[in-house]
Amino acid sequence: MLEYVLRRLLIGVPLVVGVSIVVFFILHLLPGDPVAAALAGSPATPSVIHRLEAEYGLNRPIWVQYWEFAVHALHGDLGRSYITGQQVTSVIGAQLGATVQLTVAALALTAVIGLCAGVLAAMYKGGPVDHLLRLVSVWGSAMPQFWTGIMLIIVFSFSLHWFPAAGTGGLRYLVLPAVSLALVSVGIVIKIIRNSTLETLSQPYIIALEAKGLSRGAIIVRHVLRNALIPAVTVLGVQVGSLLSGAVIVETVFGRQGIGSLLVQSIEQKDYPLVQGLILFIAAAYVIVNLVVDISYAYVDPRMRVAVDTDGR
Protein backbone atom coordinates (compact mmCIF):
# COMPACT_ATOMS: atom_id res chain seq x y z
CA MET A 1 0.00 0.00 0.00
CA LEU A 2 2.68 2.44 0.99
CA GLU A 3 4.58 1.50 -2.11
CA TYR A 4 1.54 2.33 -4.22
CA VAL A 5 1.12 5.69 -2.53
CA LEU A 6 4.76 6.55 -2.99
CA ARG A 7 4.69 5.52 -6.60
CA ARG A 8 1.67 7.72 -7.28
CA LEU A 9 3.43 10.62 -5.59
CA LEU A 10 6.48 10.03 -7.70
CA ILE A 11 4.40 10.27 -10.85
CA GLY A 12 2.79 13.45 -9.62
CA VAL A 13 6.00 15.39 -9.14
CA PRO A 14 7.23 15.25 -12.76
CA LEU A 15 3.71 16.19 -13.86
CA VAL A 16 3.78 19.37 -11.81
CA VAL A 17 7.27 20.12 -13.09
CA GLY A 18 6.06 19.46 -16.62
CA VAL A 19 3.13 21.78 -16.08
CA SER A 20 5.41 24.53 -14.85
CA ILE A 21 7.64 24.09 -17.90
CA VAL A 22 4.71 24.24 -20.30
CA VAL A 23 3.22 27.31 -18.62
CA PHE A 24 6.53 29.12 -18.48
CA PHE A 25 7.63 28.37 -22.01
CA ILE A 26 4.30 29.06 -23.65
CA LEU A 27 4.13 32.45 -21.99
CA HIS A 28 7.73 33.33 -22.71
CA LEU A 29 8.21 31.96 -26.17
CA LEU A 30 5.09 33.17 -27.85
CA PRO A 31 4.89 36.71 -29.17
CA GLY A 32 3.61 39.26 -26.72
CA ASP A 33 5.95 41.75 -25.22
CA PRO A 34 5.90 41.86 -21.41
CA VAL A 35 8.11 44.89 -21.27
CA ALA A 36 5.67 46.86 -23.36
CA ALA A 37 2.93 45.68 -21.07
CA ALA A 38 4.83 46.73 -17.98
CA LEU A 39 5.50 50.13 -19.40
CA ALA A 40 1.87 50.41 -20.38
CA GLY A 41 2.23 53.41 -22.56
CA SER A 42 4.70 55.46 -20.63
CA PRO A 43 7.62 56.71 -22.75
CA ALA A 44 10.21 54.07 -23.34
CA THR A 45 13.77 55.08 -23.96
CA PRO A 46 16.17 52.26 -24.77
CA SER A 47 17.78 52.57 -21.35
CA VAL A 48 14.46 52.15 -19.59
CA ILE A 49 13.73 49.11 -21.71
CA HIS A 50 17.12 47.62 -20.90
CA ARG A 51 16.64 48.23 -17.21
CA LEU A 52 13.25 46.58 -17.19
CA GLU A 53 14.56 43.66 -19.17
CA ALA A 54 17.36 43.17 -16.69
CA GLU A 55 14.97 43.50 -13.79
CA TYR A 56 12.67 40.86 -15.17
CA GLY A 57 15.59 38.77 -16.23
CA LEU A 58 14.45 38.78 -19.83
CA ASN A 59 17.90 39.27 -21.26
CA ARG A 60 19.15 35.87 -20.23
CA PRO A 61 18.79 32.55 -22.01
CA ILE A 62 15.37 31.07 -21.60
CA TRP A 63 16.53 27.97 -19.73
CA VAL A 64 18.27 30.12 -17.16
CA GLN A 65 15.13 32.15 -16.76
CA TYR A 66 13.11 29.01 -16.22
CA TRP A 67 15.58 27.71 -13.68
CA GLU A 68 15.39 30.94 -11.73
CA PHE A 69 11.63 30.80 -11.87
CA ALA A 70 11.54 27.20 -10.67
CA VAL A 71 13.92 27.80 -7.80
CA HIS A 72 11.97 30.82 -6.67
CA ALA A 73 8.70 28.96 -7.03
CA LEU A 74 9.93 26.21 -4.74
CA HIS A 75 10.56 28.86 -2.13
CA GLY A 76 7.07 30.17 -2.57
CA ASP A 77 7.99 33.15 -4.70
CA LEU A 78 6.09 33.31 -7.94
CA GLY A 79 7.23 36.76 -8.90
CA ARG A 80 5.58 40.11 -8.72
CA SER A 81 2.59 41.47 -10.55
CA TYR A 82 3.50 43.86 -13.36
CA ILE A 83 0.55 46.05 -12.51
CA THR A 84 0.47 46.29 -8.73
CA GLY A 85 3.97 45.10 -7.86
CA GLN A 86 2.56 42.84 -5.19
CA GLN A 87 3.79 39.32 -4.71
CA VAL A 88 1.84 36.96 -6.93
CA THR A 89 1.45 34.51 -4.09
CA SER A 90 -0.21 37.04 -1.84
CA VAL A 91 -2.54 38.20 -4.59
CA ILE A 92 -3.60 34.61 -5.22
CA GLY A 93 -3.94 33.97 -1.52
CA ALA A 94 -6.23 36.93 -1.06
CA GLN A 95 -8.61 35.81 -3.80
CA LEU A 96 -8.44 32.10 -3.22
CA GLY A 97 -11.04 31.93 -0.47
CA ALA A 98 -13.97 32.99 -2.62
CA THR A 99 -13.11 30.46 -5.28
CA VAL A 100 -12.70 27.65 -2.78
CA GLN A 101 -16.10 28.55 -1.37
CA LEU A 102 -17.66 28.42 -4.81
CA THR A 103 -15.92 25.22 -5.86
CA VAL A 104 -16.78 23.40 -2.66
CA ALA A 105 -20.41 24.48 -2.93
CA ALA A 106 -20.61 23.36 -6.53
CA LEU A 107 -18.88 20.09 -5.71
CA ALA A 108 -21.28 19.43 -2.86
CA LEU A 109 -24.22 20.12 -5.14
CA THR A 110 -22.77 17.89 -7.82
CA ALA A 111 -22.08 15.09 -5.39
CA VAL A 112 -25.44 15.12 -3.64
CA ILE A 113 -27.62 15.60 -6.70
CA GLY A 114 -25.46 13.60 -9.05
CA LEU A 115 -25.12 10.56 -6.85
CA CYS A 116 -28.76 10.44 -5.78
CA ALA A 117 -30.05 11.08 -9.27
CA GLY A 118 -27.71 8.54 -10.80
CA VAL A 119 -28.80 5.81 -8.44
CA LEU A 120 -32.46 6.69 -8.83
CA ALA A 121 -32.19 6.78 -12.60
CA ALA A 122 -30.76 3.28 -12.56
CA MET A 123 -33.25 1.94 -10.08
CA TYR A 124 -36.20 3.22 -12.07
CA LYS A 125 -34.62 2.64 -15.41
CA GLY A 126 -36.86 3.51 -18.31
CA GLY A 127 -39.17 5.49 -16.12
CA PRO A 128 -39.95 9.21 -16.31
CA VAL A 129 -37.21 10.01 -13.81
CA ASP A 130 -34.67 8.28 -15.96
CA HIS A 131 -35.74 10.10 -19.09
CA LEU A 132 -35.84 13.45 -17.39
CA LEU A 133 -32.38 12.98 -15.98
CA ARG A 134 -30.96 11.92 -19.28
CA LEU A 135 -32.31 15.10 -20.85
CA VAL A 136 -30.73 17.16 -18.10
CA SER A 137 -27.50 15.30 -18.59
CA VAL A 138 -27.23 15.65 -22.35
CA TRP A 139 -28.47 19.20 -22.65
CA GLY A 140 -26.88 20.44 -19.47
CA SER A 141 -23.44 19.72 -20.75
CA ALA A 142 -24.07 21.14 -24.22
CA MET A 143 -25.09 24.51 -22.85
CA PRO A 144 -22.16 26.88 -22.57
CA GLN A 145 -21.51 27.70 -18.94
CA PHE A 146 -21.51 31.42 -19.37
CA TRP A 147 -24.92 31.15 -20.97
CA THR A 148 -26.52 29.11 -18.20
CA GLY A 149 -25.14 31.63 -15.75
CA ILE A 150 -26.74 34.51 -17.63
CA MET A 151 -30.01 32.64 -17.98
CA LEU A 152 -30.08 31.94 -14.27
CA ILE A 153 -29.47 35.61 -13.56
CA ILE A 154 -32.29 36.63 -15.89
CA VAL A 155 -34.77 34.24 -14.38
CA PHE A 156 -33.86 34.19 -10.72
CA SER A 157 -32.42 37.64 -10.23
CA PHE A 158 -34.25 39.99 -12.50
CA SER A 159 -37.54 38.24 -12.86
CA LEU A 160 -38.06 36.56 -9.55
CA HIS A 161 -35.70 38.62 -7.40
CA TRP A 162 -34.80 35.57 -5.39
CA PHE A 163 -31.05 35.95 -5.56
CA PRO A 164 -28.60 38.76 -6.20
CA ALA A 165 -27.14 38.97 -9.67
CA ALA A 166 -23.58 39.73 -8.77
CA GLY A 167 -21.12 40.08 -5.97
CA THR A 168 -19.39 38.02 -3.39
CA GLY A 169 -20.61 37.43 0.11
CA GLY A 170 -22.71 35.05 2.04
CA LEU A 171 -24.92 32.18 1.06
CA ARG A 172 -27.29 34.21 -1.10
CA TYR A 173 -24.46 35.21 -3.40
CA LEU A 174 -23.32 31.63 -3.69
CA VAL A 175 -26.45 29.89 -4.89
CA LEU A 176 -26.72 30.91 -8.52
CA PRO A 177 -23.01 30.71 -9.30
CA ALA A 178 -22.76 27.30 -7.65
CA VAL A 179 -25.75 25.98 -9.58
CA SER A 180 -24.40 27.37 -12.83
CA LEU A 181 -21.03 25.82 -12.19
CA ALA A 182 -22.43 22.49 -11.11
CA LEU A 183 -24.75 21.99 -14.07
CA VAL A 184 -22.20 20.50 -16.43
CA SER A 185 -20.60 18.28 -13.82
CA VAL A 186 -23.90 16.97 -12.54
CA GLY A 187 -24.70 15.61 -15.98
CA ILE A 188 -21.49 13.63 -16.13
CA VAL A 189 -21.77 12.30 -12.59
CA ILE A 190 -25.37 11.19 -13.14
CA LYS A 191 -24.39 9.28 -16.23
CA ILE A 192 -21.46 7.50 -14.64
CA ILE A 193 -23.25 6.64 -11.41
CA ARG A 194 -26.26 5.44 -13.34
CA ASN A 195 -24.12 3.08 -15.37
CA SER A 196 -22.27 1.89 -12.32
CA THR A 197 -25.50 1.22 -10.45
CA LEU A 198 -26.98 -0.62 -13.41
CA GLU A 199 -23.90 -2.78 -13.54
CA THR A 200 -24.07 -3.50 -9.84
CA LEU A 201 -27.75 -4.33 -9.99
CA SER A 202 -27.14 -6.88 -12.67
CA GLN A 203 -24.65 -8.79 -10.57
CA PRO A 204 -25.70 -12.34 -9.61
CA TYR A 205 -25.19 -11.73 -5.93
CA ILE A 206 -28.02 -9.23 -5.91
CA ILE A 207 -30.42 -11.90 -7.08
CA ALA A 208 -29.02 -14.22 -4.47
CA LEU A 209 -29.68 -11.63 -1.78
CA GLU A 210 -33.24 -11.16 -2.96
CA ALA A 211 -33.76 -14.90 -2.95
CA LYS A 212 -32.36 -14.97 0.53
CA GLY A 213 -35.23 -12.72 1.49
CA LEU A 214 -33.41 -9.50 2.17
CA SER A 215 -35.68 -6.47 1.82
CA ARG A 216 -35.23 -4.18 -1.15
CA GLY A 217 -34.24 -1.29 1.07
CA ALA A 218 -31.60 -3.28 2.86
CA ILE A 219 -30.18 -4.56 -0.40
CA ILE A 220 -29.87 -1.05 -1.72
CA VAL A 221 -28.35 0.41 1.36
CA ARG A 222 -26.06 -2.37 2.40
CA HIS A 223 -24.88 -3.75 -0.88
CA VAL A 224 -25.78 -1.79 -3.98
CA LEU A 225 -24.79 1.66 -2.80
CA ARG A 226 -21.45 0.62 -1.51
CA ASN A 227 -20.45 -0.94 -4.77
CA ALA A 228 -22.14 1.36 -7.21
CA LEU A 229 -20.61 4.44 -5.64
CA ILE A 230 -17.02 3.29 -5.97
CA PRO A 231 -16.45 5.33 -9.13
CA ALA A 232 -17.92 8.34 -7.34
CA VAL A 233 -14.61 9.30 -5.84
CA THR A 234 -12.78 9.24 -9.16
CA VAL A 235 -15.51 11.07 -11.02
CA LEU A 236 -15.80 13.79 -8.45
CA GLY A 237 -12.07 14.20 -8.43
CA VAL A 238 -12.01 14.73 -12.16
CA GLN A 239 -14.91 17.15 -11.87
CA VAL A 240 -12.92 19.31 -9.48
CA GLY A 241 -10.71 20.21 -12.40
CA SER A 242 -13.74 20.96 -14.52
CA LEU A 243 -15.16 23.09 -11.74
CA LEU A 244 -11.93 25.01 -11.30
CA SER A 245 -11.75 25.85 -14.97
CA GLY A 246 -15.45 26.62 -15.07
CA ALA A 247 -14.98 28.97 -12.12
CA VAL A 248 -13.09 31.27 -14.47
CA ILE A 249 -16.23 31.79 -16.52
CA VAL A 250 -18.74 31.72 -13.69
CA GLU A 251 -16.89 34.21 -11.52
CA THR A 252 -16.72 36.59 -14.47
CA VAL A 253 -20.41 36.26 -15.27
CA PHE A 254 -21.50 36.76 -11.68
CA GLY A 255 -18.96 39.42 -10.86
CA ARG A 256 -17.57 37.34 -8.05
CA GLN A 257 -14.16 37.69 -6.48
CA GLY A 258 -11.86 34.77 -6.88
CA ILE A 259 -8.91 33.44 -8.78
CA GLY A 260 -11.05 32.84 -11.85
CA SER A 261 -12.03 36.45 -12.38
CA LEU A 262 -8.51 37.37 -11.31
CA LEU A 263 -7.14 35.27 -14.13
CA VAL A 264 -9.37 36.94 -16.70
CA GLN A 265 -8.44 40.34 -15.35
CA SER A 266 -4.73 39.61 -15.41
CA ILE A 267 -4.92 38.33 -18.98
CA GLU A 268 -6.68 41.49 -20.06
CA GLN A 269 -4.05 43.59 -18.32
CA LYS A 270 -1.24 41.47 -19.72
CA ASP A 271 0.06 40.95 -16.21
CA TYR A 272 2.13 37.94 -17.17
CA PRO A 273 3.61 36.95 -13.80
CA LEU A 274 0.13 36.82 -12.36
CA VAL A 275 -1.24 34.87 -15.34
CA GLN A 276 1.64 32.45 -15.05
CA GLY A 277 1.24 32.00 -11.32
CA LEU A 278 -2.51 31.51 -11.54
CA ILE A 279 -2.47 28.95 -14.33
CA LEU A 280 0.35 27.08 -12.65
CA PHE A 281 -1.57 27.12 -9.40
CA ILE A 282 -4.81 25.85 -10.91
CA ALA A 283 -3.15 23.09 -12.92
CA ALA A 284 -1.01 22.03 -9.97
CA ALA A 285 -4.10 21.95 -7.76
CA TYR A 286 -5.77 19.71 -10.32
CA VAL A 287 -2.80 17.33 -10.34
CA ILE A 288 -2.79 17.18 -6.56
CA VAL A 289 -6.52 16.53 -6.39
CA ASN A 290 -6.18 13.68 -8.88
CA LEU A 291 -3.32 12.30 -6.85
CA VAL A 292 -5.41 12.33 -3.69
CA VAL A 293 -8.27 10.71 -5.57
CA ASP A 294 -6.02 7.97 -6.91
CA ILE A 295 -4.64 7.24 -3.49
CA SER A 296 -8.00 7.27 -1.79
CA TYR A 297 -9.34 5.00 -4.50
CA ALA A 298 -7.08 2.30 -3.14
CA TYR A 299 -8.84 2.67 0.19
CA VAL A 300 -12.33 2.94 -1.24
CA ASP A 301 -12.22 -0.06 -3.53
CA PRO A 302 -11.33 -3.22 -1.63
CA ARG A 303 -10.35 -4.94 -4.86
CA MET A 304 -7.67 -2.32 -5.38
CA ARG A 305 -6.41 -2.85 -1.88
CA VAL A 306 -5.88 -6.52 -2.46
CA ALA A 307 -4.30 -6.04 -5.85
CA VAL A 308 -2.03 -3.34 -4.55
CA ASP A 309 -0.92 -5.27 -1.51
CA THR A 310 -0.33 -8.59 -3.14
CA ASP A 311 1.97 -7.54 -5.91
CA GLY A 312 2.05 -3.79 -5.82
CA ARG A 313 1.32 -3.47 -9.52
Place this chain on the structure above:
Amino acid sequence: MTATDLAEQAEWARTDEERSARSRHSVTPSVWASGVFLFLVIFAAAFPGLVSPGDPLVLHPTEVLKGPAAGHLLGTDAFGRSVLALLVYGARPALVVGVLCAVLGAVAGSSMGITAGFFGKIADQSIMRFNDVLMCFPGILLALLVSAALGGASLENEIIAVAVGTVPMYARVARGETMKVRRMLYVDAAMIAGLPRRRIIMRHVVPNILAPLVVIATLAVGVSIVTAASLSFLGLGPVGGVPDWGQLLAQGETNISVAWWISTFPGIAITLVVVATNLIGDWLRDRLEIRS
Protein backbone atom coordinates in the same frame (compact mmCIF):
# COMPACT_ATOMS: atom_id res chain seq x y z
CA MET B 1 -15.18 18.00 -20.50
CA THR B 2 -13.68 15.89 -23.21
CA ALA B 3 -15.15 14.88 -26.49
CA THR B 4 -15.34 11.27 -25.36
CA ASP B 5 -17.40 12.36 -22.37
CA LEU B 6 -19.79 14.11 -24.67
CA ALA B 7 -19.99 11.05 -26.89
CA GLU B 8 -20.88 8.83 -24.00
CA GLN B 9 -23.45 11.30 -22.82
CA ALA B 10 -25.19 11.30 -26.16
CA GLU B 11 -24.94 7.53 -26.13
CA TRP B 12 -26.99 7.35 -22.98
CA ALA B 13 -29.63 9.54 -24.54
CA ARG B 14 -30.66 6.69 -26.75
CA THR B 15 -33.88 5.02 -25.81
CA ASP B 16 -33.93 1.26 -26.00
CA GLU B 17 -35.89 1.49 -29.22
CA GLU B 18 -33.35 3.79 -30.70
CA ARG B 19 -30.63 1.49 -29.54
CA SER B 20 -32.01 -1.45 -31.44
CA ALA B 21 -32.60 0.75 -34.43
CA ARG B 22 -29.04 1.89 -34.10
CA SER B 23 -27.78 -1.62 -34.11
CA ARG B 24 -29.15 -1.87 -37.60
CA HIS B 25 -27.28 1.31 -38.51
CA SER B 26 -30.51 3.14 -39.22
CA VAL B 27 -30.85 6.85 -38.74
CA THR B 28 -33.00 7.84 -35.79
CA PRO B 29 -35.27 10.89 -35.76
CA SER B 30 -32.94 12.85 -33.54
CA VAL B 31 -30.06 12.23 -35.90
CA TRP B 32 -32.21 13.31 -38.84
CA ALA B 33 -33.20 16.45 -36.99
CA SER B 34 -29.57 17.16 -36.19
CA GLY B 35 -28.55 16.69 -39.78
CA VAL B 36 -31.25 18.97 -41.10
CA PHE B 37 -30.50 21.57 -38.48
CA LEU B 38 -26.79 21.53 -39.21
CA PHE B 39 -27.48 21.78 -42.91
CA LEU B 40 -29.54 24.89 -42.27
CA VAL B 41 -26.80 26.36 -40.13
CA ILE B 42 -24.19 25.63 -42.80
CA PHE B 43 -26.44 27.20 -45.40
CA ALA B 44 -26.87 30.28 -43.23
CA ALA B 45 -23.13 30.43 -42.76
CA ALA B 46 -22.47 30.16 -46.48
CA PHE B 47 -25.23 32.48 -47.68
CA PRO B 48 -26.11 34.73 -44.80
CA GLY B 49 -27.55 37.31 -47.14
CA LEU B 50 -30.26 34.89 -48.22
CA VAL B 51 -31.30 33.91 -44.74
CA SER B 52 -30.96 37.06 -42.75
CA PRO B 53 -33.74 39.66 -42.71
CA GLY B 54 -31.19 42.38 -43.18
CA ASP B 55 -27.66 43.61 -42.83
CA PRO B 56 -26.47 43.07 -39.27
CA LEU B 57 -24.33 46.16 -39.32
CA VAL B 58 -27.20 48.45 -40.11
CA LEU B 59 -28.04 50.54 -37.09
CA HIS B 60 -31.56 51.47 -36.19
CA PRO B 61 -30.87 54.13 -33.61
CA THR B 62 -34.52 54.70 -32.95
CA GLU B 63 -35.05 51.07 -32.03
CA VAL B 64 -32.27 50.44 -29.59
CA LEU B 65 -32.78 47.61 -27.12
CA LYS B 66 -36.23 46.67 -28.26
CA GLY B 67 -37.55 43.23 -27.49
CA PRO B 68 -38.70 40.60 -29.97
CA ALA B 69 -41.40 42.14 -32.14
CA ALA B 70 -42.76 42.07 -35.65
CA GLY B 71 -40.02 44.25 -37.09
CA HIS B 72 -37.12 42.51 -35.43
CA LEU B 73 -38.01 38.94 -34.62
CA LEU B 74 -35.39 38.49 -31.96
CA GLY B 75 -35.12 42.06 -30.79
CA THR B 76 -32.38 44.62 -31.20
CA ASP B 77 -29.13 45.18 -29.40
CA ALA B 78 -27.64 48.27 -27.79
CA PHE B 79 -26.72 49.71 -31.16
CA GLY B 80 -30.06 49.05 -32.74
CA ARG B 81 -28.87 46.09 -34.77
CA SER B 82 -31.26 43.21 -35.37
CA VAL B 83 -30.34 40.26 -33.17
CA LEU B 84 -31.65 37.80 -35.73
CA ALA B 85 -29.40 39.25 -38.41
CA LEU B 86 -26.44 39.17 -36.04
CA LEU B 87 -27.22 35.59 -35.19
CA VAL B 88 -27.35 34.52 -38.82
CA TYR B 89 -24.13 36.30 -39.73
CA GLY B 90 -22.51 34.86 -36.64
CA ALA B 91 -23.07 31.35 -37.90
CA ARG B 92 -20.12 31.52 -40.27
CA PRO B 93 -17.45 32.47 -37.72
CA ALA B 94 -18.85 29.90 -35.32
CA LEU B 95 -18.73 27.05 -37.82
CA VAL B 96 -15.43 28.12 -39.34
CA VAL B 97 -13.81 28.24 -35.94
CA GLY B 98 -15.35 24.96 -34.88
CA VAL B 99 -14.33 23.03 -37.97
CA LEU B 100 -10.92 24.65 -38.30
CA CYS B 101 -10.04 23.99 -34.68
CA ALA B 102 -11.26 20.42 -34.91
CA VAL B 103 -9.15 19.83 -38.02
CA LEU B 104 -6.05 21.60 -36.70
CA GLY B 105 -6.28 19.83 -33.38
CA ALA B 106 -6.82 16.55 -35.18
CA VAL B 107 -3.76 16.98 -37.37
CA ALA B 108 -1.53 18.04 -34.49
CA GLY B 109 -2.83 15.55 -31.97
CA SER B 110 -2.93 12.65 -34.37
CA SER B 111 0.57 13.34 -35.60
CA MET B 112 1.75 13.16 -32.05
CA GLY B 113 -0.13 9.96 -31.42
CA ILE B 114 0.92 8.31 -34.66
CA THR B 115 4.57 9.15 -34.10
CA ALA B 116 4.38 7.80 -30.59
CA GLY B 117 2.58 4.65 -31.60
CA PHE B 118 4.60 3.88 -34.69
CA PHE B 119 8.12 4.54 -33.53
CA GLY B 120 7.66 3.46 -29.97
CA LYS B 121 10.29 3.55 -27.24
CA ILE B 122 11.73 7.00 -26.64
CA ALA B 123 9.38 8.79 -29.01
CA ASP B 124 6.44 7.07 -27.39
CA GLN B 125 7.52 7.79 -23.84
CA SER B 126 8.39 11.42 -24.39
CA ILE B 127 5.35 12.26 -26.49
CA MET B 128 2.95 10.56 -24.14
CA ARG B 129 4.48 12.20 -21.07
CA PHE B 130 4.05 15.51 -22.82
CA ASN B 131 0.47 14.62 -23.55
CA ASP B 132 -0.05 13.69 -19.91
CA VAL B 133 1.16 17.14 -18.93
CA LEU B 134 -1.23 18.74 -21.41
CA MET B 135 -4.06 16.79 -19.85
CA CYS B 136 -3.26 18.33 -16.48
CA PHE B 137 -4.85 21.56 -17.66
CA PRO B 138 -8.57 21.22 -17.00
CA GLY B 139 -11.21 22.70 -19.26
CA ILE B 140 -10.40 25.92 -21.03
CA LEU B 141 -7.24 26.58 -19.05
CA LEU B 142 -4.91 25.54 -21.86
CA ALA B 143 -6.81 27.64 -24.37
CA LEU B 144 -6.66 30.58 -21.95
CA LEU B 145 -2.93 30.12 -21.51
CA VAL B 146 -2.24 30.09 -25.24
CA SER B 147 -4.60 32.98 -25.80
CA ALA B 148 -2.90 35.01 -23.10
CA ALA B 149 0.50 34.23 -24.55
CA LEU B 150 -0.53 35.18 -28.05
CA GLY B 151 -2.08 38.40 -26.85
CA GLY B 152 -5.69 37.54 -27.64
CA ALA B 153 -7.85 39.93 -29.64
CA SER B 154 -7.84 38.23 -33.01
CA LEU B 155 -9.52 35.37 -34.82
CA GLU B 156 -6.24 33.59 -35.62
CA ASN B 157 -5.15 33.69 -32.00
CA GLU B 158 -8.50 32.37 -30.88
CA ILE B 159 -8.35 29.49 -33.35
CA ILE B 160 -4.83 28.51 -32.36
CA ALA B 161 -5.67 28.66 -28.66
CA VAL B 162 -8.79 26.52 -28.99
CA ALA B 163 -7.07 24.04 -31.31
CA VAL B 164 -4.22 23.52 -28.86
CA GLY B 165 -6.79 22.80 -26.18
CA THR B 166 -8.25 19.95 -28.22
CA VAL B 167 -4.95 18.22 -29.03
CA PRO B 168 -4.91 15.79 -26.07
CA MET B 169 -8.20 14.30 -27.21
CA TYR B 170 -6.62 12.80 -30.26
CA ALA B 171 -3.13 11.84 -29.19
CA ARG B 172 -4.06 8.94 -26.99
CA VAL B 173 -6.53 7.40 -29.40
CA ALA B 174 -4.23 7.90 -32.39
CA ARG B 175 -1.43 6.20 -30.52
CA GLY B 176 -3.54 3.22 -29.51
CA GLU B 177 -4.88 2.68 -32.98
CA THR B 178 -1.47 3.12 -34.57
CA MET B 179 0.01 0.51 -32.30
CA LYS B 180 -2.69 -1.92 -33.35
CA VAL B 181 -2.02 -1.33 -37.00
CA ARG B 182 1.73 -1.42 -36.52
CA ARG B 183 1.47 -5.03 -35.48
CA MET B 184 -0.26 -6.01 -38.67
CA LEU B 185 1.60 -8.21 -41.06
CA TYR B 186 1.22 -5.88 -43.99
CA VAL B 187 3.16 -3.20 -42.20
CA ASP B 188 6.06 -5.57 -41.64
CA ALA B 189 5.78 -6.63 -45.27
CA ALA B 190 5.92 -3.02 -46.41
CA MET B 191 8.97 -2.36 -44.29
CA ILE B 192 10.74 -5.41 -45.57
CA ALA B 193 9.89 -4.37 -49.10
CA GLY B 194 11.85 -1.23 -48.36
CA LEU B 195 9.03 1.26 -48.36
CA PRO B 196 10.09 4.47 -46.63
CA ARG B 197 8.42 4.77 -43.24
CA ARG B 198 6.62 7.95 -44.07
CA ARG B 199 5.00 6.24 -47.04
CA ILE B 200 3.99 3.35 -44.83
CA ILE B 201 2.41 5.68 -42.35
CA MET B 202 0.49 7.64 -44.96
CA ARG B 203 -0.53 4.64 -47.02
CA HIS B 204 -1.28 2.07 -44.37
CA VAL B 205 -1.54 3.53 -40.90
CA VAL B 206 -3.55 6.68 -41.52
CA PRO B 207 -6.41 5.18 -43.53
CA ASN B 208 -6.90 2.48 -40.96
CA ILE B 209 -7.00 4.73 -37.94
CA LEU B 210 -9.08 7.42 -39.59
CA ALA B 211 -12.48 6.26 -38.37
CA PRO B 212 -12.23 6.87 -34.61
CA LEU B 213 -10.37 10.10 -35.24
CA VAL B 214 -13.15 11.38 -37.46
CA VAL B 215 -15.64 10.67 -34.69
CA ILE B 216 -13.55 12.57 -32.17
CA ALA B 217 -13.17 15.42 -34.63
CA THR B 218 -16.92 15.68 -35.08
CA LEU B 219 -17.42 15.92 -31.35
CA ALA B 220 -14.50 18.32 -31.11
CA VAL B 221 -16.38 20.73 -33.36
CA GLY B 222 -18.94 21.21 -30.62
CA VAL B 223 -16.32 21.54 -27.92
CA SER B 224 -14.37 24.03 -30.03
CA ILE B 225 -17.40 26.19 -30.69
CA VAL B 226 -18.14 26.44 -26.98
CA THR B 227 -14.51 27.10 -26.07
CA ALA B 228 -14.18 29.74 -28.77
CA ALA B 229 -17.41 31.37 -27.66
CA SER B 230 -16.08 31.38 -24.11
CA LEU B 231 -12.89 33.09 -25.21
CA SER B 232 -14.86 35.62 -27.23
CA PHE B 233 -17.13 36.16 -24.28
CA LEU B 234 -14.12 36.95 -22.12
CA GLY B 235 -12.95 39.45 -24.69
CA LEU B 236 -10.16 37.31 -26.05
CA GLY B 237 -11.57 36.86 -29.50
CA PRO B 238 -11.71 38.89 -32.69
CA VAL B 239 -12.41 42.58 -32.37
CA GLY B 240 -14.50 44.78 -34.58
CA GLY B 241 -16.67 43.85 -37.51
CA VAL B 242 -19.65 41.60 -37.04
CA PRO B 243 -19.74 40.26 -33.49
CA ASP B 244 -19.64 36.50 -33.18
CA TRP B 245 -22.01 34.59 -30.90
CA GLY B 246 -19.71 34.80 -27.91
CA GLN B 247 -19.34 38.55 -28.20
CA LEU B 248 -23.08 38.91 -28.65
CA LEU B 249 -23.53 37.05 -25.40
CA ALA B 250 -21.04 39.35 -23.72
CA GLN B 251 -22.92 42.37 -24.91
CA GLY B 252 -26.09 40.77 -23.65
CA GLU B 253 -24.57 40.37 -20.26
CA THR B 254 -23.85 44.06 -19.90
CA ASN B 255 -27.43 44.80 -20.87
CA ILE B 256 -28.82 41.91 -18.92
CA SER B 257 -31.22 43.90 -16.83
CA VAL B 258 -32.95 45.52 -19.76
CA ALA B 259 -32.58 43.18 -22.70
CA TRP B 260 -32.77 39.46 -21.97
CA TRP B 261 -33.02 38.55 -25.63
CA ILE B 262 -29.51 39.57 -26.59
CA SER B 263 -28.01 36.80 -24.50
CA THR B 264 -30.73 34.21 -24.75
CA PHE B 265 -30.79 33.56 -28.47
CA PRO B 266 -27.06 33.21 -29.18
CA GLY B 267 -26.87 30.78 -26.28
CA ILE B 268 -29.72 28.73 -27.69
CA ALA B 269 -27.99 28.74 -31.05
CA ILE B 270 -24.71 27.49 -29.57
CA THR B 271 -26.45 24.81 -27.53
CA LEU B 272 -28.39 23.52 -30.51
CA VAL B 273 -25.30 23.35 -32.71
CA VAL B 274 -23.38 21.48 -30.01
CA VAL B 275 -26.18 18.99 -29.39
CA ALA B 276 -26.58 18.45 -33.12
CA THR B 277 -22.87 17.78 -33.67
CA ASN B 278 -22.82 15.46 -30.68
CA LEU B 279 -25.71 13.42 -32.02
CA ILE B 280 -24.15 13.22 -35.46
CA GLY B 281 -20.81 12.24 -33.96
CA ASP B 282 -22.50 9.58 -31.91
CA TRP B 283 -24.29 8.24 -34.98
CA LEU B 284 -21.03 8.23 -36.90
CA ARG B 285 -19.44 6.20 -34.18
CA ASP B 286 -22.20 3.64 -34.33
CA ARG B 287 -22.10 3.64 -38.09
CA LEU B 288 -18.37 3.03 -38.17
CA GLU B 289 -18.73 0.44 -35.42
CA ILE B 290 -16.17 1.89 -33.13
CA ARG B 291 -15.68 0.63 -29.67
CA SER B 292 -13.73 3.27 -27.74
